[in-house]
Amino acid sequence: MTTDLLSIDGLGVEIAGLPVLSDVSLALPSHGVLGLVGETGSGKSLTCRALMGLLPRIGGRVVAGSINFAGNTLTEMDERGWSRVRGGQIGFVPQASLNALDPVMTVGSQLRESVKHLDPGAEVNARSTELLELVRLPDPQGVLRRYPHELSGGMRQRVMIALALAGRPRLLVADEPTTALDVTVQKAILEVFADLRAASGMSLLLVTHDLGVVADVADTIVVMYGGTVVEVGNTTQVMSAPAHPYTAALLGARPASRAPGERLVTIPGVPAVPGQWPTGCRFVPRCTHAQDVCRIEQPVLLPLTGDRSSACHGWPGQSEEAPTHV
C-alpha cells in the first residue's frame, strides 16, 4: 500500500460515450499541496468532478482506472458511500463558486446547515463562527447574519471555503478558487490555505491556470493537456526546467517570463478537443518540436530522474538541468 492520501491511477472518463479523460494519474500525500494546471479544456475540472463523484450529474462515467482515497477505492463505491466521503473527508470549492451560495439564505443558516450535516458532534453556532475565523473573515458574527449579496467577492469566496471545511476534510479540492479575485484578496486566501495546512495537516488539490499561484503554494505540479497528464514533478524543478514542451510553452507565455517588450512564447493552434484527439501525442498539432514518432505513437507518462515524469518522445532545446529518462 502507498502512503498517499489520494491516488488516481489510469483514470479514464467518458461523457455520452465520448472519451474526455484518459490515463490520468496523480498522487497526493498527506499534508501535500498539488497544483493541477493546464489550459481551458485540458481536463482539470473534469478530474475534480470525477474525484468528487459528480460525473453522473453531467452524464459522465468512469470507464477505466481507479481513484483511491485514504485506503478506500472511491470508484468502487455507490452514490451513498461516495456522498459520505464527499463534503466530509473531501471538501470541495467548485469553480465559479462566487455564485454558488443560496441568495435567499443568510450565510449563517447555510453554514449551520453544513455543520449539522457534516460535523454532528459539534456545537453548531460556535463551530460556524470558528469556521469563519479560520478563513480570516473579520466580524464573523456579523457575516453570519448577512445574505450573500451583502458580501464582496472575496468575502463570499471565503464563505465558500468555510463551507467546504465544515466536515473537517483531510483533503480540500479547490477549482480556480482565486481566479476572479483581486490580487491582494487572492494572496489572503492563499495564506488561509497555508494556515490550514500547517494547523490541521490538510492536503490541498488546487486547480488553477495561473502558474504563479502554483509556484507560490504547491509542492507538486501536475500539467494536463488534452484530457491526460503530460508532466509531473516538484514545482520548483518543473518551473525552472520543464520536461514537456507544453509546460515550457505555458511558462514562456507568462508576461513575467520575458523582459518588457520581448515577444512571449505562443502556442499555435487551439487546444485539443475531446472527440478530435489526434493519434499519437495529443499536443502534436501545436508542438514546434514534433517528430514522426510523435504523430504515430502516443507517449506515455514515464519516470525521469529527480522523481519527475513526462509524456514526451523527447525534444531538442530542453534546458541543461532538465531531467532525463531513468
Add this chain to the structure above:
Amino acid sequence: MSDLLLEVTDAEFRYAKGSAPAATGINLEVRAGEAVGIVGESGSGKTTVGRGLVGSLHPSAGAVLVQGRPWKGMRRRDPVRRVVQMVFQDPYASLNPMLSAQATVAEVVRVWDGAKADVATVRAEEILAEVGLSGEVIRRRPAGLSGGQRQRVGIARALACGPQVLVADEPTSALDVSVQANVLNLMLDLRARRGLAIVLISHDLAVVDYLTDRALVMLNGKVVEQGDTRTLLQHPSHEYTKTLIGSIPGKPLAFSP
C-alpha cells in the same frame, strides 16, 4: 500640431449627480505611440477613468480633451472620434452575436469611411489579417470563435476606423495564459507597426510591466502613484503599490529566462 492625443486635467467622474465621485483628481496625458498602464483593484476607479478617456462618461469637474477638444458636445461623426477606440474585457459581450467577424469590422469601415459594401468587405479582410485572422474563420459569428479569436475581432473592430490610441480595459483577463500571450504579442506588433498609443487598464501588474512605459496606480478613485513603469514596480514609494507588488503570485520566478 503636438503629438498630445489625450489630456485629462483635474478630472472628477460621477455616475449620478450628487453621488460620490468614482474617481477624482485625475491628471493624465497620452502622447502618440506611448503605452500607459492604469493599475488598480476592483472599485479603484480604473474602468471609470477608461470610460472618461473614450468619452462614454463626461467629467463632472475638470476636463478630458482629445486632440485638444472636449468629448462633450462633439458631433457623432466628428473625425476626432476616430482617434480613440476601446477594446473591452469581454469580447463576447461586446460583439454583435448576429454579425460575422468580417461584417463586424466592415460595418465600422462603411460608417466611418463611407465605403461601399464590397469595398468595406475587402478592407475588413485586410484588417482582420493584420490581427491574424483569415480564411473561413472571419465568416464565423462570435459564438463560433475561441476567446482569443473574439478578442482579435474586438481589436480589429477598434482598428477599423484608424485610431491613434487604443484604450484596452482588461483585454486579456478572461483568457488562458497561452491565448493572453498571443494578444499581448499582437498589441506589441500594433504599437510597432502603426505607432499606436495604448492605454492598458489592468489589475495584472505582470501584464502592465510587460506592455507599458508609464503607469498610474489607483486606489479608491484616486491616483496614489504614477511614473515610469519599471521604476514604479522596482522602487514603489506608496504603501499600496508595495502591497500590490507583494501580492503578485510566483514573483521569485519573474524574469527568469
